[in-house]
Amino acid sequence: MKNKKLNDAFEYVKINFFPRWDKNKEFTIVYDCNLPSGASYVAEEKKIKVRDIPKNRDKLLALIIHEITHCYTDGHGKKFRDATIKKAEMAKSKGLNKIYDLLIMDYDNSLIPSDIGTHKYVYRRLSDMLLDYPEVPYESALGCMADELNMYPHKVEKKYKQFRKFYEKGKRDGLASRLVFQMQAVNSCR
Numbered sequence: 654m655k656n657k658k659l660n661d662a663f664e665y666v667k668i669n670f671f672p673r674w675d676k677n678k679e680f681t682i683v684y685d686c687n688l689p690s691g692a693s694y695v696a697e698e699k700k701i702k703v704r705d706i707p708k709n710r711d712k713l714l715a716l717i718i719h720e721i722t723h724c725y726t727d728g729h730g731k732k733f734r735d736a737t738i739k740k741a742e743m744a745k746s747k748g749l750n751k752i753y754d755l756l757i758m759d760y761d762n763s764l765i766p767s768d769i770g771t772h773k774y775v776y777r778r779l780s781d782m783l784l785d786y787p788e789v790p791y792e793s794a795l796g797c798m799a800d801e802l803n804m805y806p807h808k809v810e811k812k813y814k815q816f817r818k819f820y821e822k823g824k825r826d827g828l829a830s831r832l833v834f835q836m837q838a839v840n841s842c843r
């Protein structure tokens with residue numbers, strides 16, 4: 654659903670932070686009350702979808718900067734973090750100090766945690782992924798983790814022996830929580 658507040662903020666962010674991006678106006682932003690997470694970029698539709706629209710304007714702008722960055726970088730790896738720092742510097746040069754702070758916070762949050770590679774880390778990441786996208790196939794979840802860990806998928810399975818078990822559990826939990834969410838959304842969308 655189109656939303657004026659989102660559209661206006663999107664245009665502002667494009668002009669001020671991404672002046673050379675989306676010249677052909679292919680990308681759009683919409684409100685989606687059924688989104689399983691607060692906001693996400695859907696590559697197949699070239700759409701940024703937002704469920705939780707921040708009331709605070711700076712937070713809204715920082716959120717849109719984050720999501721636009723996802724339009725050309727996957728995940729929160731180095732490319733994403735470098736782009737975020739660049740946008741933070743732009744905010745500072747424009748005197749938008751609150752946005753600078755928010756983007757730096759975003760950058761800090763996407764730094765690689767020190768426990769990466771531990772069993773606990775891998776199973777937690779897997780559970781988080783399935784909570785957001787319970788329909789992700791096993792092979793994709795495995796491939797995703799393998800990428801993050803810089804390992805071959807079969808090595809991931811070998812090292813993290815309970816990977817499949819946690820996958821099945823995460824999927825069940827994710828589907829269950831989505832069901833609860835949808836039941837709540839039926840009411841809140843009206």
Ligand SMILES: [Zn+2]
Nearest residue numbers: 719723728729
């Ligand atoms: Zn993100």
